[in-house]
Amino acid sequence: MTEVLASGDHFIAPQLFVDALRAAAPGAELTFRTQTTPWPHTPFGPVGNVKEASGTEEELLEALGDAEIALVQMAPFTDRVIREAPNLKLIAVARGGPVNVDVEAATRAGIPVTFTPGRNAAAAAEFALGLMLAAMRRIPASDAELKKGTWRGDYYAIENAGIELDGTTVGLVGYGAIGGIVARVLRAFGSHVLVHDPYADPARAAADGVELTSLEDLLRRSAVVSLHARVTPETRHMLNADNLKLLPRGAVLVNSARGELMDYGPLPDMLRSGHLGALALDVYDVEPPPADWPLHGAPNVITTPHLAGATRQTADRAAAVTAAQAAAHLRGERPEFVVNPQVFDAEGTAGQGRSS
Structure with a gap:
């Protein structure tokens, strides 16, 4: 059984992530934790050492628990969060760029970070x-x-x-x-x-x-x-x-x-x-x-108040692409859209930066 965090907000709801991953990985045994950050009702901003994030490190750590996979929109995956989540093996971000993730910290930990190019x-x-x-x-x-x-x-x-x-x-x-x-x-x-x-x-x-x-x-x-x-x-x-x-x-x-x-x-x-x-x-x-x-x-x-990407199709597309990255991980494959490919070894295996 693989534990997954679906961290959404009031644009991409957590359930959208859940449904998308169940569709992308129909045979996988999954259990879900969920979190809803306050964006866009509360503007995003810097949190810890990342920018354009929503919610707090404490809220995210509580939501993560022992999750291996995180499907995320705006939650702040800071250096602290990554250090304090030892079971984490994949951060799949539903954005064109994972600016709410400390990619260097994730790379040090051997965690692939994926993104969703062209979602909007x-x-x-x-x-x-x-x-x-x-x-x-x-x-x-x-x-x-x-x-x-x-x-x-x-x-x-x-x-x-x-x-x-x-x-x-x-x-x-x-x-x-x-x-x-x-x-x-x-x-x-x-x-x-x-x-x-x-x-x-x-x-x-x-x-x-x-x-x-x-x-x-x-x-x-x-x-x-x-x-x-x-x-x-x-x-x-x-x-x-x-x-x-x-x-x-x-x-x-x-x-x-x-x-x-x-x-x-x-x-x-x-x-x-x-x-x-x-x-x-x-x-x-x-x-x-x-x-x-x-x-x-x-x-x-x-x-206009930063609305260019605000369509229902964007939310659906982002969740589907993010789920596809997680589904590849669940199959033991390398996801398609990885921002830090150096975490993979010659055989395409990730997560070597810290013990399983």
């Missing part, structure tokens, strides 16, 4: 496109004004009119699963798509009909720029005061990826001057942004 790719791509269109055509602003009794017919004046995606150059920073979907939809709209991603496959880009280029060239040529990169030491503040000024006057900027990709400091002045025509954000340098956040008072800003 469709949802995030659709949301980015929605933000793009909303910003380009002033949809939220005109809706709010009309509800207040103001008919903004002057949006038809040429100096206020929006722009179309058809025939417009759109720059995508990042060309992974999400960026690829956005690019294909933009091509269907008739946009010319520029991509900056040092790791992009030129053959894939050619097949998708997009043009690979440098970040500086992309910023100079794009009427619309949308971010789809991960945060690394190289990408943190990759858009900043030095290169944002390269944007054409009136450009639209969309960030539904990660707040740390941008330096938000220059943006209020760029919006007030008209150099930046509109800004659409789903992510922030501080989440949630404070009441005195400078962009709250800037013109032509659309803000």
Whole structure:
């Protein structure tokens, strides 16, 4: 009998993990422990030495008990938790990146950590496109004004009119699963798509009909720029005061990826001057942004509370992929999506860092 912790929240419920693993491993003898962390009703944040986590170390350790496998969404697998859970053999995370896990500590303990690449790719791509269109055509602003009794017919004046995606150059920073979907939809709209991603496959880009280029060239040529990169030491503040000024006057900027990709400091002045025509954000340098956040008072800003991945299909997909990783472990196989493959020996066996 294998004991499993299903640690969910109010997006991916623990029972979703339980049902997914029973379906993925129908013959396995399993017993489940469950935990529900408070996210998203309570924002995630740093816990111990990990970030973007929900709940406490004490709550997680109590929930874990002697579990061998953890199916987890936001719970904080810190160095302390990993040290104090000697029976743990697999941490399967239902997120695109296991930022709530101390991967180095797990690696020292010989514990594979799995993740779910592309779990919210469709949802995030659709949301980015929605933000793009909303910003380009002033949809939220005109809706709010009309509800207040103001008919903004002057949006038809040429100096206020929006722009179309058809025939417009759109720059995508990042060309992974999400960026690829956005690019294909933009091509269907008739946009010319520029991509900056040092790791992009030129053959894939050619097949998708997009043009690979440098970040500086992309910023100079794009009427619309949308971010789809991960945060690394190289990408943190990759858009900043030095290169944002390269944007054409009136450009639209969309960030539904990660707040740390941008330096938000220059943006209020760029919006007030008209150099930046509109800004659409789903992510922030501080989440949630404070009441005195400078962009709250800037013109032509659309803000949403980190909702790009919030679809029911994302939850179902994440649970299914996470369960598939655990099912592979139960069969004695190496899971497909492992962030620390060095824990496996030549025969593909993991868990050698500490005794069984």
